[in-house]
Amino acid sequence: MSGYAPHTAGDIAAMLAAIGASSIDDLFAHVPAGLRTRAAIDLPAGLTEPELRARFEALAARNANGAGPAVFLGAGAYPHWVPAAVDQLLLRSEFLTAYTPYQPEVSQGTLQATFEFQTFVALLLGLDVANASLYDGASAAAEAVLMARRVLPGRRTVWVSSALHPHYRAVIRTYVRGLADVEVREVPFAADGRTDLGALGAALGPDAIAVVLGQPNVFGVLEDAAHAAELARAAGALSITATAEPLALAMVRPPGACGVDIAVAEGQSFGLPVAYGGPGVGLFATRERYVRSMPGRVVGETVDAHGRRGFVLTLAAREQHIRRERATSNICTNQGLCALAVTIYLSLLGRQGLGALDRLEAAGVPRRFGGPFFNEFVVQAPAARWEALVREGVVAGFPLARWYPALEDALLLCVTEVHGARDIDRLVRGLAAPAARAARG
Amino acid sequence: MLLDEPLIFERGAAGRVGWPVAESPDGEQAGPALPPALRRDDGLAGFPEVSELEVVRHFVRLSQWNYSAATTLYPLGSCTMKYNPAVNETLARLAGFAALHPLVPDHLAQGALEVVAGLEAALAAASGLDAVCLQPAAGAQGELLGLLLVRAHHADRGDPRRRVLIPSSAHGTNPASAALCGYQVAEVPVDRRGLLPARAVAAAMDESVAALMVTNPNTLGLFEEEIEAVAAAVHARGGLVYMDGANFNALMGVARPGDMGVDVMQFNLHKTFSTPHGGGGPGAGPVAVRAPLAEYLPVPRLVRREAGLAWTEEAPKSVGRMRSFYGNFGVLVRAFAYIARLGAGGLSEVTRLAVLNANYVRARLRATYHLPYDTPSLHECVFSDRHLQDFGVSTLDVAKRLLDYGFYAPTIYFPLVVKGALMIEPTETETKETLDAFVEALLAIAEEARTDPAKLRQAPHRTRLARLDETRAARRPVLRWQGR
Numbered sequence: 001m002s003g004y005a006p007h008t009a010g011d012i013a014a015m016l017a018a019i020g021a022s023s024i025d026d027l028f029a030h031v032p033a034g035l036r037t038r039a040a041i042d043l044p045a046g047l048t049e050p051e052l053r054a055r056f057e058a059l060a061a062r063n064a065n066g067a068g069p070a071v072f073l074g075a076g077a078y079p080h081w082v083p084a085a086v087d088q089l090l091l092r093s094e095f096l097t098a099y100t101p102y103q104p105e106v107s108q109g110t111l112q113a114t115f116e117f118q119t120f121v122a123l124l125l126g127l128d129v130a131n132a133s134l135y136d137g138a139s140a141a142a143e144a145v146l147m148a149r150r151v152l153p154g155r156r157t158v159w160v161s162s163a164l165h166p167h168y169r170a171v172i173r174t175y176v177r178g179l180a181d182v183e184v185r186e187v188p189f190a191a192d193g194r195t196d197l198g199a200l201g202a203a204l205g206p207d208a209i210a211v212v213l214g215q216p217n218v219f220g221v222l223e224d225a226a227h228a229a230e231l232a233r234a235a236g237a238l239s240i241t242a243t244a245e246p247l248a249l250a251m252v253r254p255p256g257a258c259g260v261d262i263a264v265a266e267g268q269s270f271g272l273p274v275a276y277g278g279p280g281v282g283l284f285a286t287r288e289r290y291v292r293s294m295p296g297r298v299v300g301e302t303v304d305a306h307g308r309r310g311f312v313l314t315l316a317a318r319e320q321h322i323r324r325e326r327a328t329s330n331i332c333t334n335q336g337l338c339a340l341a342v343t344i345y346l347s348l349l350g351r352q353g354l355g356a357l358d359r360l361e362a363a364g365v366p367r368r369f370g371g372p373f374f375n376e377f378v379v380q381a382p383a384a385r386w387e388a389l390v391r392e393g394v395v396a397g398f399p400l401a402r403w404y405p406a407l408e409d410a411l412l413l414c415v416t417e418v419h420g421a422r423d424i425d426r427l428v429r430g431l432a433a434p435a436a437r438a439a440r441g
Numbered sequence: 442m443l444l445d446e447p448l449i450f451e452r453g454a455a456g457r458v459g460w461p462v463a464e465s466p467d468g469e470q471a472g473p474a475l476p477p478a479l480r481r482d483d484g485l486a487g488f489p490e491v492s493e494l495e496v497v498r499h500f501v502r503l504s505q506w507n508y509s510a511a512t513t514l515y516p517l518g519s520c521t522m523k524y525n526p527a528v529n530e531t532l533a534r535l536a537g538f539a540a541l542h543p544l545v546p547d548h549l550a551q552g553a554l555e556v557v558a559g560l561e562a563a564l565a566a567a568s569g570l571d572a573v574c575l576q577p578a579a580g581a582q583g584e585l586l587g588l589l590l591v592r593a594h595h596a597d598r599g600d601p602r603r604r605v606l607i608p609s610s611a612h613g614t615n616p617a618s619a620a621l622c623g624y625q626v627a628e629v630p631v632d633r634r635g636l637l638p639a640r641a642v643a644a645a646m647d648e649s650v651a652a653l654m655v656t657n658p659n660t661l662g663l664f665e666e667e668i669e670a671v672a673a674a675v676h677a678r679g680g681l682v683y684m685d686g687a688n689f690n691a692l693m694g695v696a697r698p699g700d701m702g703v704d705v706m707q708f709n710l711h712k713t714f715s716t717p718h719g720g721g722g723p724g725a726g727p728v729a730v731r732a733p734l735a736e737y738l739p740v741p742r743l744v745r746r747e748a749g750l751a752w753t754e755e756a757p758k759s760v761g762r763m764r765s766f767y768g769n770f771g772v773l774v775r776a777f778a779y780i781a782r783l784g785a786g787g788l789s790e791v792t793r794l795a796v797l798n799a800n801y802v803r804a805r806l807r808a809t810y811h812l813p814y815d816t817p818s819l820h821e822c823v824f825s826d827r828h829l830q831d832f833g834v835s836t837l838d839v840a841k842r843l844l845d846y847g848f849y850a851p852t853i854y855f856p857l858v859v860k861g862a863l864m865i866e867p868t869e870t871e872t873k874e875t876l877d878a879f880v881e882a883l884l885a886i887a888e889e890a891r892t893d894p895a896k897l898r899q900a901p902h903r904t905r906l907a908r909l910d911e912t913r914a915a916r917r918p919v920l921r922w923q924g925r
Contacts, residue, residue, distance in 0.1 A: 004524055004715075004783075004870050005794045011873040015801040024793045027800055028695055030817045031664050035696035042566045046784030049528050056778060060537025062552030064545045073542045076765050083460050085497055087534075093511030094504035097525050099718040102517070103840065103850050104911075105904040108506035110720035116449050119921040123487045129920045132721070135578035138765040146621075167765040174739070174761035175585075178592055178622035222479050253481050266765070275533075276553050277543030277766025279578070279723035291918065297721070302914035305899070305907040314914040320581075320617035321855065325626045330617035333579045333711070337719030340500075347449045347496045348459040351488040372475050390546060398544050417462070 063276075064395070070423035071395040074376045074414025075218070076137075076165050076244045076266065077274040081418055086271045086344045095340055100297070100333065104312045105304075110336065111311035114299040117343040124246065124346075125263040126254025127285035131296035133339040134331065137266025138168040140282030141212060141242040142175035143295045143329055144262040147286070148210035148238040149182060150293045150328065155237070156183055156207040159200060163189040163217035166403045168242050172212065182209070193221035193369025193378065201231045208237035210262075215241040215255060216248050218403070219412065220376025221369050229259035238262060245269055246283065248374040250354040262286045271345025272338055281338035292318060295329035368410055376414045381431050383409060389430045396427055443905040446502040450922045453491035460493060487924065506905055508849045510718070514871060514879050518821045518852035518864025519612065519660060521690045521712035523795075526782070529715065529775035538774050543766040547751045554750035557743055557767065560777040564708055564729055567788065568686075569699025572735035574742075575727045576768040580687055583707025583726025584618040584654075586739065589760045590705055590730060591652045591681050592622055593737040597758065600679070602651035608637045610661055610856050615654045615685060624651060631858060635661045635814035639670035646678040656685040657701070658692070660856035660864070661814050662799065662821035672702025681705065681734075689713040690868070691796060691820035694789025698729075705730045714776035725772040739763050794869035795820045798876060802867055805880045809887045813859050820868075826861035834890040834897050836861040841908060842889070842900040846882035 012024070021027055028036060047055065064071060071079070090096065094109060101107030101114075114132045121130035134140040145158050158176070160169055169186070176182040187203065190196040195213055204211070211232040213223045225241055232239035241255040243265035249255075255263035268280035286294055292315065300314035320327040346354070368378040378400065389396045397413035404410070411431075415424060491499075509515065515522035533539065541553055561573040577583035588605070595602050605619040609630045616626045629645050632638050642653060653675045657665045665671065672682045684698050684706035690713045692698070698706050710716050711724035718724070730738065740759045741752035752767075783791065796819045803812070803822035811827040826836040840850035840863070852864040867876055889897055901907065 004526060005790060006870065006872045007794055007797070012797065015797055015873060019797075019800045019804045021800070024797055027793075027796050027817070027819075030666055031696050032666065032669065035669075035700050038569075038700050039692075039694055039696050041694055041785040041788055043563055043780070043785040043788070046782055046787045049782070052528060052778060052782050053532065055781065056532045056774075057535060059552035059555055060532075060535035062550075062555070063537040063541045064549040065536040065540050067536065069545075069549065071542050071545060073544045075544055077543050079540070079542065083493075085460075085493055089497065089500045089504075091530065092501065092504040094507040094509045095500075095720055096509070096530075096717045097511040097515075097522075098507045098509040098720045099515065099517060099520055099522060100721040102852070103508075103844060104909045105841070105901050105906050106506075106508040106844050106849065107720075108906060109503035110507055112446075112448070112506070113500070113503055114720075115921070119448075119450060120488075122921050123485075126483075135582060135723075136764045139578065139582070139763065165765070167762060170740075170762035171764060174589065174763060175621075177589055177760060178624070180623060222475070224479075226478070249481070250485065251475065251481055253479055254483075257481075257483075273539040273771075274542050275539050276541045276550065276770040277768075278764070279769040279771050280765075281723075291920070298918075298920055300914040301919040302910045304909050308906055310906045310909045312909050312911050312914045314911065314918060314920075317915070319613075321613035323617070324613050325616035325620035327613070327617040327620075330581045330585060330614050330621055331579075332581045332614050333718075333722040333724045335578075335719075335723045336721030337717070338723055340720065343449075344496065344500055347489055347491060347499070348493060349462070350453070350457075350459050350490050351485045352456070352458040352490060353460050353462050354485060354488065372479060395542075395545055395549070 069393045069395050070426060072397050072413050072415060072427055073395055074245065075398045075412050076167060077277055078245050078269045078414065078416060079274055079418045080269055080416055082271050082273060083348050085348060086341055089344050090337060090341055095337065101313060104310065108310060111299050113340050113343050115301065115311050117339045118299060120343060120346045121283045122285050124249050124254065125285040126256030127263055128288040129291050130285040131294055131298050133334045134282030134284050134296050135335060136278065136280045136282050137242060137244055137264060138171040140264035140284050141168045142172045143284065144240045144264050145172050145210055145212065146175060147262060147293050147295055148240065151238060151290055152209050155209045156181060158182060158184045158209050158212065159187055159203060160184055160212045161189065161195040161214060161217065162186045163195050163219060164212060164214040164242060165218040165244055192371040193219040194223055194371045197224060197227050197231060200228065204231055204235040204237065206236065208235045210238045210240050212240045212242060215243050216245060216374050219369055219378050220373045221371035222252060222373065225255055225260055226258040245374060245376065267338065267342045271341040279335060279338050281335040281342060293328060296331050297334055375416055376412060378410050378412050379431060380409050381411050386411060394426050394430055396431055443505055444502050446499060448922050449489050449491065449499055450487065452495055452499065453489050455490055457490040457492055459491050459496050513847055513849060514875050515849040516851045516865045516867050518866040519687055521866060521868055522718065523715055523868040524870035525715055525717040526779060529778045532778045533771045533774045548749060551749050554743060556774055556777050558750055560773055563780045564727055567693055568706060568729045569697030570729035571732040572738060573727055573729045574738045575773055576739050576763045577707065577726035577728060578764055578769050579722060579724040580707055580709040580726040581614045581618060582763055583728045584614055584685065585621055586728050586763055587683050587705045587707055588618055588622040590734050590737045591683060593758065593760050594681065594734055595651055602649055604650045606642065606645055606650055606653040608655060610659045610858050611654065611656060612660060612685060612687065619654065634816045635663050636816065637665050637671055639667040639674050642671045643674035646674055646680060648678055650678065650680045652681045652683045654683045654685060656688060658688045658819045661823050662818035663816050664819055668701045687712060688820060691792055693792040695792055705734055710772055710776040715779040716772045716775040723769045723772055725769045791869050798867040798869060798871055802865055802876055802880060806883055809884055821864060821866035823859055824863045825859050829890045832890045832894045834894050836863050838897040838900060839863065839886055842886045842897050843882060844901040845903045848879055848882060
C-alpha cells in the first residue's frame with residue numbers, strides 16, 4: 001500500500017498461525033466494537049512519491065523562499081549561511097534515526113557529540129555547565145525561571161524586562177500559570193532601548209526570585225548585564241539572560257563573565273535554517289553549584305569496564321522517569337539533532353570563523369535607540385512605506401507596533417552575511433525619505 | 442572495525458580555519474563599536490581550530506559508534522522507532538519551507554500555512570476531536586499544554602481543582618507534567634489484568650479532581666477496555682479526560698479518542714508519524730481537544746479568511762504560548778508528508794501491521810520469557826526477567842547481550858508496574874525475517890543465561906566500549922571538556 005510496510009500475504013498468514021489468530025481483525029477483538037465501527041479516518045487516499053513531491057513543491061512555491069523578496073527579518077529567527085557539511089552530516093542515518101542514548105555502549109556517537117555540545121554552550125555563555133539542550137530559547141527561558149524558583153523556594157516575584165522578546169515573556173507566563181505562588185512583573189525599558197536598571201533596582205525586594213533580560217534584547221540592543229546581575233545579587237535573587245541571536249556572543253562579553261547565574265539562548269543561528277520558526281534548540285548553562293537543580297538531560301564522562309573513556313546520560317535522579325512528580329522538569333525528548341547541528345557548525349567555524357562572522361554587518365539608516373547593538377536595530381519609517389516596500393519585494397524588517405503599540409512606525413531590521421549589497425542598497429533607498437528617493441532616481 | 446576519535450577540542454592546530462568567512466566587500470570592518478565593558482575578551486579560547494575535513498571525519502566516525510533505526514531493529518517500547526521515509530527529508534529541505542522566515546507577512550507564507558491547516562485537519566480526523574494546536578515541541582510539552590487547558594477550563598468555571606488521577610502504569614512525564622501545573626498527583630492502581638477499572642476510577646473521583654491522565658493503549662500495550670466507562674466516571678464528577686497519545690500507532694482506524702470520551706490528548710509526531718528521532722529530538726507534540734476547550738488553545742491560532750490563511754492573536758482566553766513562533770515546523774512538514782503519502786487506508790494498515798508484528802514477537806517469546814500480564818495486547822509487549830533470576834541474570838544483562846547480537850535493546854525497567862520489565866515495540870516497518878532473527882537472539886540469550894550467565898553479566902562484548910560505569914559519572918560529574 002504505502003511501500004513502507006514489508007508484509008507479504010505469506011508473511012501475514014505465517015505470523016497469524018504462530019499467534020493462533022485467524023485474521024488481523026482478531027487481534028483487535030478486545031477493543032469495544034462500538035469504537036471500531038466508528039474509527040474510519042476521513043482522509044484522502046495516499047499518494048505515490050512523485051505525486052507527493054509535486055504537491056509539496058507546489059506548496060513550497062507559495063512561500064517566500066529566499067530567492068524571491070529580500071527579507072530583512074530577525075526578531076528571534078536569524079538567516080545565516082549553513083555550511084554544506086553541516087547538513088550532510090545531519091543526514092547520517094546513525095545520528096538521524098537513533099533515539100535517546102539509553103544504551104550508551106552503542107550510542108557513543110550521540111553521547112560524545114552531546115558532551116561536545118555542552119562544552120561549546122558552556123564556553124560560549126561563559127558558565128560552568130550546560131545541559132544537552134531544551135526545546136527553544138523561549139522555553140529555555142521559562143525553564144530557567146522554574147529552576148530559579150527551585151533554588152530560592154518561598155520567594156514570589158520574577159522580574160522580566162519588557163525589552164525581552166515578547167515570545168519569551170509569553171512562554172515564561174504560560175509556564176508559571178499553574179503555580180499560584182509565582183508572580184511575573186515587567187521592568188520598563190529606557191529611551192536608549194535598554195532595560196531601565198534604575199527602575200529595576202528600585203523594584204527589587206526580598207521576594208524576588210530572578211531578573212530576566214534579553215542579551216541582546218528584542219531591539220537588538222545590548223544590555224548592561226553585569227549591572228543587572230549585581231542588582232539581582234544584592235537582592236538575593238538569581239540573574240538570567242536570554243539570547244535569541246547567539247552569534248552576538250562571539251563578540252559580546254558572555255553572560256557568565258558578567259556575573260549572570262543562568263544563561264539561555266536560541267541556537268538556531270548556528271547551523272539551522274529559519275524553517276518558519278522551528279525546530280531550533282534551547283541552549284542552557286548555569287553555575288556548577290546549581291547543577292542538580294538544572295532541568296533537562298545531561299551527558300557526563302566516565303569509563304568502561306576496561307578503563308576507556310566513554311560518555312553516559314547522567315544525573316538522572318533529577319529526571320521525570322525516576323522522580324516523577326518531584327522531577328526538575330517534565331522534559332524527556334530534547335532537540336538532539338539540532339544540538340548536533342550547533343556542534344558541527346561551531347566546530348567548523350571554530351575560533352577564527354566566529355570572530356570574522358560577527359564583524360560582517362551593515363547599517364546605513366538612522367537608528368531609533370542609542371544603545372550599542374549587534375546585527376539588529378530599530379529604525380523609524382511610516383507603516384505605508386513598509387507596505388509599499390513589501391509590494392516591491394523588500395520585507396523591511398518587522399513592524400514593532402504589533403508587539404509594542406507605543407513604538408509606532410518603528411521597524412526592527414536584521415542584516416546578516418546572507419544579505420547581498422544590492423538588496424541592502426534597495427532596503428536603504430526604500431527606507432530613505434521620499435524626497436531623497438526621488439533625488440537618487 | 443570502529444576507529445578511535447578524540448573530542449573535537451583535542452583536535453586541530455592554532456590558526457587553522459574550517460570555514461573561512463569572507464570579509465565585507467569593501468574591506469571595511471563594519472562591526473559595531475562596542476564599549477570595552479561589553480566586549481568579549483577571552484578570544485573564544487577553547488573553541489577548536491580545525492579544517493573542514495577534520496570536522497567531517499570527526500562526526501562520521503562518531504556516527505559509526507551509534508546503532509540507529511536505520512542500522513538495525515531498535516525495539517524501544519513506547520518510542521515507535523519505525524522507518525523514517527527518505528522523501529520526507531527532501532521535502533522538509535525545500536527552500537520554500539527551510540528558508541521561510543516565520544515573521545514574513547502571511548500572504549508570503551500561504552504554502553506553509555496550508556501545511557499547518559492540513560496537518561491540523563488530519564490529526565483532528567484521526568483522533569475524532571475538534572481542534573488541534575501544533576505548537577508543542579514534544580510530547581511532554583504537549584502534556585503540559587493539555588493540563589494547562591484543563592486548568593483553564595476549570596478556572597473559567599470558578600471551580601479550580603487541585604488533583605490529577607494517574608494510573609500506576611503511566612509514563613513518568615505524566616506526573617511530572619501534572620506537578621508543573623500545580624496539581625497533586627493521585628495514583629490509581631491497575632488491576633490484575635493490567636487494566637484501569639472504571640470502578641476504581643469512580644471510587645477515586647470527586648469534585649477536587651481536575652482530570653484523569655490515561656495512556657491508551659497503556660504502557661503495557663493493552664487497550665483500556667473500560668475506557669468509555671472510565672471517561673463517563675470522570676465526566677460524572679465534572680472532571681476531564683486527558684489521553685497520552687504516545688501509543689497512537691496502535692489506534693489508527695481502530696478507535697478514535699474522541700469516541701472513547703477523551704477531551705484532550707497529545708500526539709507524538711516523531712513516533713506515530715515517522716519523523717526522525719534525531720538521537721533525542723526534535724519531536725513535535727500537537728494537542729487535540731474537544732470544541733469547548735478550543736478557546737484556551739495557545740496563540741497564535743490559524744484562521745481561514747477570504748484573503749487566505751492567517752495567524753491571529755485574538756484569543757482572550759488562551760493560555761498563552763508554549764514556545765516561540767508556531768512549533769517545530771520542519772517536523773510538521775515531515776509528518777504531513779507521511780500522512781499524505783499513506784492516506785487513510787495506509788494509516789489503518791500501519792496500525793494493523795504494527796499490532797501483528799508485536800503479537801508475533803509476543804507469541805514466539807512467551808514460552809521462554811515471563812509475560813506478567815497475559816491480556817490481549819496491541820502494538821507492544823512487556824516481558825519480565827522473572828524466569829532468569831534463578832541464574833543471576835537480570836533484564837539489564839539481557840539488554841546488554843542483545844547489543845552483541847546486533848540489535849538495540851528494548852525499553853527496560855519500564856513500565857514500573859512490571860519488575861524488571863523488557864518492553865518491546867517492533868513497529869510495522871520490520872520484516873518477518875528481522876523479527877525472527879530478533880526472537881532467535883532472545884531465545885539464545887535465555888539459553889546462555891542457563892549455561893553461561895557470567896557472559897551475560899559482562900555483556901556487551903562486541904561493541905566498541907564495554908559496559909560503562911554510570912555510578913561514577915553521577916558521583917563525580919564531568920559534564921564538559923576540562924581543557925588541555
